[in-house]
Amino acid sequence: MSLKVSRWFLLLNFVLAVSMVLPSANAQSVPCAAVTRNPLVLEALLDSHSNDAEARIEDDTVTAAGLAHLRFNPIVIQPGDALYVEYRGRDFTVNADFAGGEMTAFDSSPKGSYEQWRKGVLPLDLFRAALHQRLVRLRATAKNPDRVLFRNIKIIRAGKPVFEFAKLASYGKPQVKTAVERRLPCVGFDDVPPNGASTAVSYSFTNPGPTRNFSGGLVQPMLPPFPMMMQSTTTGTDPNHYKFTGKEWDDESGLYNYGARYYGPALGRFMTPDWSVRPTPIPYANISDPQTLNLYNFGRNNPLSMRDPDGHCAGDDCKNVKVEVKVLENPKIVQAEKQEDGSLRTGVRAKVQDTITANGKALVHAPVNESNTHKATLNGQPKDLGAKEGPSETNNAGQVNDTVGLLAPAGTPKEDAPLVDLLKTGAVTYTNENTITFATPDGQNCQCTTTRTITNVGPDGKGSPNYTIDPGHPVVTPVKPPAQQQPKDKEPE
Amino acid sequence: MLKLLSVVSVAALLLLPRPQSDKFSRYRSVEAYEVRPGILMMPRYTNDGQVCEITLEKHHYSNGTAYLGSTIPRGTFIELADELVPQSERGQQTMNFGKEYMSAYGGNSVATFAEYENVSIEISGIASPVASAGDIVAVIKWKKRTCATPSH
Numbered sequence: 177m178s179l180k181v182s183r184w185f186l187l188l189n190f191v192l193a194v195s196m197v198l199p200s201a202n203a204q205s206v207p208c209a210a211v212t213r214n215p216l217v218l219e220a221l222l223d224s225h226s227n228d229a230e231a232r233i234e235d236d237t238v239t240a241a242g243l244a245h246l247r248f249n250p251i252v253i254q255p256g257d258a259l260y261v262e263y264r265g266r267d268f269t270v271n272a273d274f275a276g277g278e279m280t281a282f283d284s285s286p287k288g289s290y291e292q293w294r295k296g297v298l299p300l301d302l303f304r305a306a307l308h309q310r311l312v313r314l315r316a317t318a319k320n321p322d323r324v325l326f327r328n329i330k331i332i333r334a335g336k337p338v339f340e341f342a343k344l345a346s347y348g349k350p351q352v353k354t355a356v357e358r359r360l361p362c363v364g365f366d367d368v369p370p371n372g373a374s375t376a377v378s379y380s381f382t383n384p385g386p387t388r389n390f391s392g393g394l395v396q397p398m399l400p401p402f403p404m405m406m407q408s409t410t411t412g413t414d415p416n417h418y419k420f421t422g423k424e425w426d427d428e429s430g431l432y433n434y435g436a437r438y439y440g441p442a443l444g445r446f447m448t449p450d451w452s453v454r455p456t457p458i459p460y461a462n463i464s465d466p467q468t469l470n471l472y473n474f475g476r477n478n479p480l481s482m483r484d485p486d487g488h489c490a491g492d493d494c495k496n497v498k499v500e501v502k503v504l505e506n507p508k509i510v511q512a513e514k515q516e517d518g519s520l521r522t523g524v525r526a527k528v529q530d531t532i533t534a535n536g537k538a539l540v541h542a543p544v545n546e547s548n549t550h551k552a553t554l555n556g557q558p559k560d561l562g563a564k565e566g567p568s569e570t571n572n573a574g575q576v577n578d579t580v581g582l583l584a585p586a587g588t589p590k591e592d593a594p595l596v597d598l599l600k601t602g603a604v605t606y607t608n609e610n611t612i613t614f615a616t617p618d619g620q621n622c623q624c625t626t627t628r629t630i631t632n633v634g635p636d637g638k639g640s641p642n643y644t645i646d647p648g649h650p651v652v653t654p655v656k657p658p659a660q661q662q663p664k665d666k667e668p669e
Numbered sequence: 670m671l672k673l674l675s676v677v678s679v680a681a682l683l684l685l686p687r688p689q690s691d692k693f694s695r696y697r698s699v700e701a702y703e704v705r706p707g708i709l710m711m712p713r714y715t716n717d718g719q720v721c722e723i724t725l726e727k728h729h730y731s732n733g734t735a736y737l738g739s740t741i742p743r744g745t746f747i748e749l750a751d752e753l754v755p756q757s758e759r760g761q762q763t764m765n766f767g768k769e770y771m772s773a774y775g776g777n778s779v780a781t782f783a784e785y786e787n788v789s790i791e792i793s794g795i796a797s798p799v800a801s802a803g804d805i806v807a808v809i810k811w812k813k814r815t816c817a818t819p820s821h
Contacts, residue, residue: 516799525774548776552764559764564778564793579796580775584768594767608775630777 240268240324244315251311251331258332259298259314259445265290265324270316272300274309290323295426299440299447301333309423332448445472494622497539499612499650502529504577507630507643509599514585515579522592523598524606525581526630526645534616536575543567545613552582553605554598555639568612580628580645582606603639605631610648613655621655693768698730699821703728704749714731721814723820725807727801738804743781746792754809779804787812 238245245625251257259272265287282298300311311331318324338446431438437446449471467473514519531538531589546568550561570576582604584595598604606629626648632639694760702727704710713722725746727739747770762769764784772781779796781804782789788811794804 233743308784421671516797517802521772522768523771546777548778550773550775550778550780551783552773554766557764559782559784560775561780561782561791564776564780566777566779566795568798576777576799578774578776581773582766583772583774584766584770592767596767598767606773607776608773610776612776 194358237325237327238329239322240265240316240318240326241321243270243326244313253300253309253311255334255351257300258297259300260328260330260332261298261326262293262328262669263288263324264293265318265320267320268316268318268324270298270314272298273313273315276309276310278309279290286362286509290320293327295328308375369590378409438606439474448472494616494620494652494654496535496605497616497622497624497652499546499624499626499652500531500533501626501647501650503527503645503647504529507581507645509596509641509643510583510591511592511596515583520586521583522586522595522645523581523583524604524630524632524643525579525583526628526643528578528580528628528645528647530576530578530626530650532570532576532612532614532624532626533574534618537617539570539616540572540574541615542570542574542614544576547608547611551607553603555603570614576612578610580606580608581630599632600641601639603633603637604643605633622652623655624650688695697819704752705745707731708741708745708749709792710749710753713818713821715814719814721811721816723809725754725809726805739805740794740801740805741805743792743794743804746804746807750790750807750809754788754790755796759788762786 186219253274259270261270266284266286266619268284270284272280272282274280280298280300288294314329316324316326423522426433431440431447434446437448439446503526507524510522511522512520512523513525532542544567545565545638547563547565549563552559568576582599586592607627608629609625609627611623611625613621615621627646628648629646630642630643632643634640670700690704695799699711702710702712707728708725709728711724711726712720715721725741727736727741729736729739762780762783762785764771770781770783770790774796777795777797779802781792788809790809792804792807794806794818801812
């Protein structure tokens, strides 16, 4: 796959890249994240490898034996980098060698065959030791090295190929080379020399040296079969390719295609970090939710509540949910008032209404779980009544109607008189924190918390017969997963 | 002969059914009393054996019938509270709205409470939807006693 980038686009990006370099020419470090997604830089990376007759890249395929002859400038592996490869054959192991001597090995799929092309994605960043190391060589060992074939080998970064081994001959065009020779500041490798001097690096590799030999060093433990090669229990006879969250299951790679990225169910994470069209250090970051800083997780590590419709940031349907609070009746002192259940009550009460809409549509007849805390204060003496949880439901207009206040069973007017007098003269405050939890039509669990307060306490701290209500400001958020209980430390014997 | 007898004894011990206390030993036991037909009372205690908390709630299965309703008439709760904690034990009412019991309404729940010097009584129930409204559980707490047994 080649990147089709117009000259004008390249020029524009080059100007942008140069403009980013100039102010930081003497800087010790250069912000890399924004630059590495620049198409020009991608071209530069693509140009940083070279063709070599010994590589025997014919018809875009290379044998297992020939894989080690692929020559490329060492690439510094960044979080999320992955190796995409199409392969034919079985009983082989792909090794990724790093400059520090580390090696990451991937076993072939037991489903591999010499007749059929399969594809897979190998995460190059799985081991901490591999991060920020230079990938210097790929090689494969196989039972039948000449029968195992590879093609379309790419390194994927931020959802895009940054290095295509099988297209070597198509790169190295003059305009790209010119751009490369302009000394890009930060292209994901060799960006900060050890001496901290200029970060400029020249990438013109017309005469690459021989493949370096690496021997010794740590050998990474063999990975468990990687999703590329680890198949699920799905069989080829299952006609339904759309499985978890309705996304297409790729039987060959063992990955789900979420559009922007592939998701590896065996690892429980995306294979590449999240990315955005507009260069940004951490796409979709929300500083109030640390999970958004993890660019690999699915649904902010909250798959029970969060969706991920397109492989980008976890879908937060709760953002499209609105809860409007309306005061149906202002608070007032009532005496022997007939309630909905037929009982007579005396006290002070208001009526409020929550209307829930999702994407502009009322959430009608939706099961709602409510949690309410009650706190009453009489003449400065508080009474905390804790939390009460229970089910409820929206009506046919997506509304939940509530009575809010302090009420007692009504007696005779004489019996009720002390309560009525107290409500008129005492300093009374009642606070109800109401949390409703519900599911959107798309299945995301949201909660809305509103704190309602009824009071007759004026600025002087004294009560009056005039009650006011603060219906609160509803805040809708995704439901957080329950906190995991920490295992208790074993008590000393 | 003695050897044979001892072997038989050990075998008999191993083969005998285990007592119930052993069978459920991995579960926490809850002490419960049926204070009215279909109403359970569960006490908790202080270290010195004094009652510090009482919970009253519905018993849902008895004599082959499952009782699906969870509400208990408030009058019954109040009657039981009077039985279990006589007025003489409660001390003065400390939060007096002019009624012995006051109910706080908010959301779908209602919390009915009475506050005394020595104890607090709280009855929690459903306020809405009206079809299922009613009181579900009552908790009586002794304010000056610290429970040692775990919460229900």
